[in-house]
Amino acid sequence: xxxxxxxxxxxxxxxxxxxxxxxxxxxxxxxxxxxxxxxxxxxxxxxxxxxxxxxxxxxxxxxxxxxxxxxxxxxxxxxxxxxxxxxxxxxxxxxxxxxxxxxxxxxxxxxxxxxxxxxxxxxxxxxxxxxxxxxxxxxxxxxxxxxxxxxxxxxxxxxxxxxxxxxxxxxxxxxxxxxxxxxxxxxxxxxxxxxxxxxxxxxxxxxxxxxxxxxxxxxxxxxxxxxxxxxxxxxxxxxxxxxxxxxxxxxxxxxxxxxxxxxxxxxxxxxxxx
Amino acid sequence: xxxxxxxxxxxxxxxxxxxxxxxxxxxxxxxxxxxxxxxxxxxxxxxxxxxxxxxxxxxxxxxxxxxxxxxxxxxxxxxxxxxxxxxxxxxxxxxxxxxxxxxxxxxxxxxxxxxxxxxxxxxxxxxxxxxxxxxxxxxxxxxxxxxxxxxxxxxxxxxxxxxxxxxxxxxxxxxxxxxxxxxxxxxxxxxxxxxxxxxxxxxxxxxxxxxxxxxxxxxxxxxxxxxxxxxxxxxxxxxxxxxxxxxxxxxxxxxxxxxxxxxxxxxxxxxxxxxxx
Numbered sequence: 001x002x003x004x005x006x007x008x009x010x011x012x013x014x015x016x017x018x019x020x021x022x023x024x025x026x027x028x029x030x031x032x033x034x035x036x037x038x039x040x041x042x043x044x045x046x047x048x049x050x051x052x053x054x055x056x057x058x059x060x061x062x063x064x065x066x067x068x069x070x071x072x073x074x075x076x077x078x079x080x081x082x083x084x085x086x087x088x089x090x091x092x093x094x095x096x097x098x099x100x101x102x103x104x105x106x107x108x109x110x111x112x113x114x115x116x117x118x119x120x121x122x123x124x125x126x127x128x129x130x131x132x133x134x135x136x137x138x139x140x141x142x143x144x145x146x147x148x149x150x151x152x153x154x155x156x157x158x159x160x161x162x163x164x165x166x167x168x169x170x171x172x173x174x175x176x177x178x179x180x181x182x183x184x185x186x187x188x189x190x191x192x193x194x195x196x197x198x199x200x201x202x203x204x205x206x207x208x209x210x211x212x213x214x215x216x217x218x219x220x221x222x223x224x225x226x227x228x229x230x231x232x233x234x235x236x237x238x239x240x241x242x243x244x245x246x247x248x249x250x251x252x253x254x255x256x257x258x259x260x261x262x263x264x265x266x267x268x269x270x271x272x273x274x
Numbered sequence: 275x276x277x278x279x280x281x282x283x284x285x286x287x288x289x290x291x292x293x294x295x296x297x298x299x300x301x302x303x304x305x306x307x308x309x310x311x312x313x314x315x316x317x318x319x320x321x322x323x324x325x326x327x328x329x330x331x332x333x334x335x336x337x338x339x340x341x342x343x344x345x346x347x348x349x350x351x352x353x354x355x356x357x358x359x360x361x362x363x364x365x366x367x368x369x370x371x372x373x374x375x376x377x378x379x380x381x382x383x384x385x386x387x388x389x390x391x392x393x394x395x396x397x398x399x400x401x402x403x404x405x406x407x408x409x410x411x412x413x414x415x416x417x418x419x420x421x422x423x424x425x426x427x428x429x430x431x432x433x434x435x436x437x438x439x440x441x442x443x444x445x446x447x448x449x450x451x452x453x454x455x456x457x458x459x460x461x462x463x464x465x466x467x468x469x470x471x472x473x474x475x476x477x478x479x480x481x482x483x484x485x486x487x488x489x490x491x492x493x494x495x496x497x498x499x500x501x502x503x504x505x506x507x508x509x510x511x512x513x514x515x516x517x518x519x520x521x522x523x524x525x526x527x528x529x530x531x532x533x534x535x536x537x538x539x540x541x542x543x544x545x546x547x548x549x550x551x
Contacts, residue, residue: 008458008459008493008517008518008519008520009517009518009519011493011494011495011516011518012495013495013496013498016479016496016498018441018479018496018531019441020441020533021440021441021477021478021479021531021532021533022477022533023498051516051517053497053513053514053516055497055498055499057477057498057499057500058477058500090502090504091475091502092475092500092501092502093501093502093504095498095499095500095501095511096511097497097499097511097512097513097514098514099514099515099516101411101412123498125496125498127494127495127496127497129516129517130517131517132412132517133378133410133411133412133414133459133515133516133517134378134410134412134414134415134458134459134517135412135414135517136410136411136412136413136414137412162296163293163294163295163296180411181411181412197368197369199295199296199297199332199333199369199401200296201291201293201296201297215286216286216405217286217287217288217291217405218288218291218293218403218405219328219330219374219405220291220297220298220330220331220332220372220374220401220403221330221332221372222297222332222333222369222372223369223370223372224367224368224369224370226367226370226504227367227370235372235374236328236374237328237374237375237376237514238376238411238514239284239286239328239376239405239407239411240283240284240407240409240410240411240412240413241283241284242283242284254293254296255296256295256296256297272411
């Protein structure tokens with residue numbers, strides 16, 4: 001049995017601009033909600049990584065972004081796909097660290113690009129970790145288990161009955177790969193006019209429609225009226241799973257509030273591939 | 275060689291949810307500021323052994339800082355603390371903040387999980403629930419416990435002041451003079467250091483280091499985050515666990531650089547934790 005060890009490893013940052021305390025501005029596309037060109041994140045990696053922490057922030061307006069992390073000097077391979085940055089209502093107020101246990105080879109050039117609902121600035125940096133948590137080797141890549149619309153996740157509406165789980169919302173009809181871990185990021189579904197405080201419990205399920213099995217129960221998430229949406233930390237942190245390719249994945253929620261729009265979040269769900 | 279994880283099926287169960295109101299378990303701070311309240315059970319005992327769990331915190335009743343202990347109750351009123359002083363930095367807005375942290379610590383089947391909270395404001399409340407995991411990503415077993423690598427100031431972490439020169443790393447600030455155990459992973463939370471009247475947006479890069487004063491070695495470089503003037507602080511900036519070796523007895527420190535130089539507005543507070551074999 002593998003035991004957790006005294007195996008910390010090295011860490012290095014890529015993409016920082018220390019002279020102005022900035023990250024690297026990810027390239028956005030034209031028109032909005034299309035991916036831009038790749039921007040290099042500093043120099044090539046000086047050692048192999050088994051995991052990365054992606055730091056995203058400095059949005060200059062209320063905006064949603066979908067950020068890719070790639071490797072390769074050209075013809076980039078998408079290592080991490082469509083990381084969701086929900087900037088909510090206020091500029092500069094949202095920053096997020098996202099731990100993603102994927103392998104990056106020694107000497108790889110990391111880069112970033114994004115789609116964006118507004119086209120304003122979003123900065124990215126990466127911190128590479130030589131050793132994965134608990135000594136676990138990195139996965140091969142991280143895929144989005146949803147198809148973004150308007151640079152958002154999938155709307156999960158709890159319905160009009162308070163404190164009652166709503167209908168399942170399909171995240172993907174068919175998981176594209178065998179998945180060994182997942183995580184989720186939650187946003188405000190583009191609603192910047194919320195009128196009341198609310199709190200919700202979110203389930204992730206797998207299985208055919210009407211036969212869903214609750215894989216992960218009751219992730220807690222709340223919001224009020226200033227920011228109009230859940231704060232954008234990795235709201236459902238990384239968890240182990242064994243979801244085979246082809247599996248349908250869904251989510252549902254219950255909410256303390258029944259007001260249409262104000263009760264709905266959007267969920268971006270990710271899978272780690274062998 | 276340990277191999278990844280991809281066939282580690284895992285069960286997940288929640289403890290402490292209050293489905294009748296879509297929230298977690300109410301934690302109430304003591305009647306004296308910065309003093310832990312009573313332990314509250316997070317639902318029923320665990321139905322299987324956990325190798326890790328995720329802590330969710332929300333619904334802060336005031337713009338304040340909270341420190342939460344997660345513990346195991348032995349059934350006789352004795353609580354073994356698994357995670358001490360988890361920092362929920364709620365900044366300026368009531369109900370606007372969320373916290374979710376994956377903590378790979380083992381909990382036995384049948385254990386009763388409790389929680390308690392201290393707050394910078396007397397008798398204030400927040401909500402807590404836990405989701406337990408029977409396996410961890412990558413399949414590694416859970417650690418025995420988490421330790422705080424800082425001594426709280428009130429209900430805050432340790433103030434990290436980048437100093438008066440913009441875009442220049444400030445002095446190292448001691449988090450812990452002596453790491454209390456061999457640590458194999460760390461995690462952390464950055465807060466607003468109790469300042470809810472900030473005037474400008476700012477960006478920060480923070481280093482975590484180890485070593486004696488004047489001889490610090492950068493362990494984790496350039497954690498990049500920031501804040502605006504509405505929220506007045508690092509907003510939900512949560513470093514999920516990463517592998518990091520810190521031997522017993524090591525001095526742990528942090529430093530930062532910032533895009534602004536205004537005293538106080540430029541300062542964050544850092545709560546840092548270690549995971550023990």
